[in-house]
Amino acid sequence: MKHLILTAAAVALSAGLAHAGSHSVVRMGTEGAYPPWNFINDAGEVDGFERELGDELCARAELNCEWVTNEWDSIIPNLVSGNYDTIIAGMSITDERDEVIDFTQNYTLPDPSAYLAMSMDVDVMGGAVIAAQTNTIQAAFIAEKGWTLVEFATPEETIAAVKNGEADAVLADKSYLAPFADEDPDLMFLEQEELIGGGVGMGIRESDGELKDKFDMAIQSMKDDGSLNALITKWEIGETF
Amino acid sequence: MGLYWSFVTVLVLLAITAPTALLFGFGGATAARANFLPLRWFGKAYISVVRGVPDIAFFLFFVIALDQMFELVRHQIFCPGWAEEIWQGNDFRVCPEAKLPLGNAAQWVHEVYGFFLAVLTFAIVFGAFSANVLYGAMMAVPRGQMETAEAYGMTRAQAFWRVLVPQMWVYALPGLSNLWMILIKATPLLFLLGVEDIVYWARELGGTKQARFSDYPHGDWRLWYFLGLLIFYLAFTKLSEFVLERLMRRLSHGQATIGAAA
Amino acid sequence: MSCWQTIQDYGLRAIGIGERLLPREDFGLCQQFTLIGSGLIWNIYFGMLALFIGFFIANAVALAKASRYYWLRKPAEWFILVFRGSPLFIQFFLAYFIFLRIKQAGYMPWLTSAQAGALIVLVLNTAAYSAEIFFGALRSVPKGEVEAADAYGFTGWKRFVRVIWPTTMRLAWPAYTNEAIFLFHATTLVFFSGFPTWKQQGDALYYANYFADKTFNPFIPYPIVAFYFILLTLTLIAAFGMVNRRLNRHLPQERRAKMRIRPNVIR
Structure with a gap:
């Protein structure tokens, strides 16, 4: 019963707000x-x-x-x-x-996607292992190119994968990677960048x-x-x- | 702060889910041995279908489905004259009065509702497992007990409530305590249901923090947080084992089983 | 594209045979069923192997836990506590971390791949759970049977193999069936959290996740996973039921334990 009254009050309330648009x-x-x-x-x-x-x-x-x-x-x-x-x-x-x-x-x-790696010598085109977050446009991009893709559930893990050598480079939005490149002396951007997505x-x-x-x-x-x-x-x- | 709250969340969830799941299980088990055929089918289908599905796969779509179902029902009740389609392409739109929680409700209402959905989902999944255990336990009560009850002139319902139910617990307890252990260990999946649980916060707080975004920058600390969680779970399991063993000893008192004899 | 063509292209996609690219448009039911079914190969691979290897380890651990010797008993108890007492989710995370360290130290680089690393975790996990089940069964072997074996002059190893062990298995089997079902369900966690996916070769849940992300509709791919797993569970129950009948074939008909779940030692 209490529930009904509460709901009724809420209905009255939202009716009063109706003219303010459907989103109060x-x-x-x-x-x-x-x-x-x-x-x-x-x-x-x-x-x-x-x-x-x-x-x-x-x-x-x-x-x-x-x-x-x-x-x-x-x-x-x-x-x-x-x-x-x-x-x-x-x-x-x-x-x-x-x-x-x-x-x-x-x-x-459009934010360019950049490659973050431990060394400048990583050859993206030539069989390097590239990490990306599962189900991102970057993952789809690498798969489409036919490069070796390794997917991780969170962006955090993609960076970790590069640091521990599981992957040669990680492809992600440049703005996301930039702080890592700044603060971690081991990590650096490759020159190549990709324009994916709007x-x-x-x-x-x-x-x-x-x-x-x-x-x-x-x-x-x-x-x-x-x-x-x-x-x-x-x-x-x-x-x- | 969130981390401490999430421990409370997990414990509260366990405390609410366990009895609810037991209730679902009791219902399922009773249905599965009912005389009325469709009800029996329903009970058996519930037990075998839900048990057959990995809980993650279930969690990934079930909460949204449950939410939409509730809203659909409320839509039928509150807005009988609603002219617009409910499914507009991909969008699911019910009238504002049917929204759960109401669109203008405070954030904590949303969180409580999300928590409630999580409890319900857990209860449905673990209800199926406990139904299975209780079903086995009901079968394990010696037939002689029921026959004696009938001989005393009890009706079926009386015999069920006064003889079968009190006695089945001792057979069900080992299975139920195992289920409790599994339930404890299923809680890391809570974050799939949109509840910010311990694992969510361990990932969040343990992840790399950069000086630009935080006053306490640190590297990848997830390992330490997860080790902490490991210890929490081990301690909780150990404690549960201890309590359940005491309970078992109490329950088997005066019962003709090996547990009591030993 | 006909459905048959889809099956040819994607039926074995999960192990790297067939089309290289995952489908990117017109996500039909046929595509989803095929690709998710192909992912199921991994679930079956993990499940079967872990079950098989874990069975032997579980027997050893159960015996160790029942042992009179402190130095055998304690490690077995700890092993069981750690793997039964913590979520698989966290085990995967920690194991992956440890395997990475081993790899960095220059040993066994294959450990970090899901095929090997996750398998090891699953083996140890199921071994711990099964060991607890077997241990419980071992303790409830009727004394009369052991005494009868003594009376026939069986001793030591022979007594164990001929009398105690078969009875243990017979008692443990229903609960062990449950453990097997849980193990197969647990395989969905491998790629979901913990181990990375290489070249988009994942398990059933990985592909379901892929479709859910592409179509933004979770109500088709996940129920397909559910459907496959119900089939898998039913097959498992049937197979274990056959073994159970064989284990119990010497018992008089009405006393044969039906495959109902013994409430005693379910995981």
């Missing part, structure tokens, strides 16, 4: 394991480029946002199933994904056109006044618009 709270889904894009900070909260970007976008679109983390593997099924309303997790805009969900306009330029955008359900429009406008306004570029520079994400 917008839940932002992210992975939380991909610095500098998104990661969990010392206080246990979501932090990073996308946290700051998302909060600013929500402020501009006058939305009330909340952050949730989800495993990368099931991040899209949980979006279409309605467990959160957006994906903001460094997700490149690809045709495959675009068939299932909608993307806002990109908020970063820019990164927010994923939104196809049936959620209204929300997509709001975020599109907010991203545009951040592009126009240069605040997006400032964020990109601050977090060293890549090139600015």
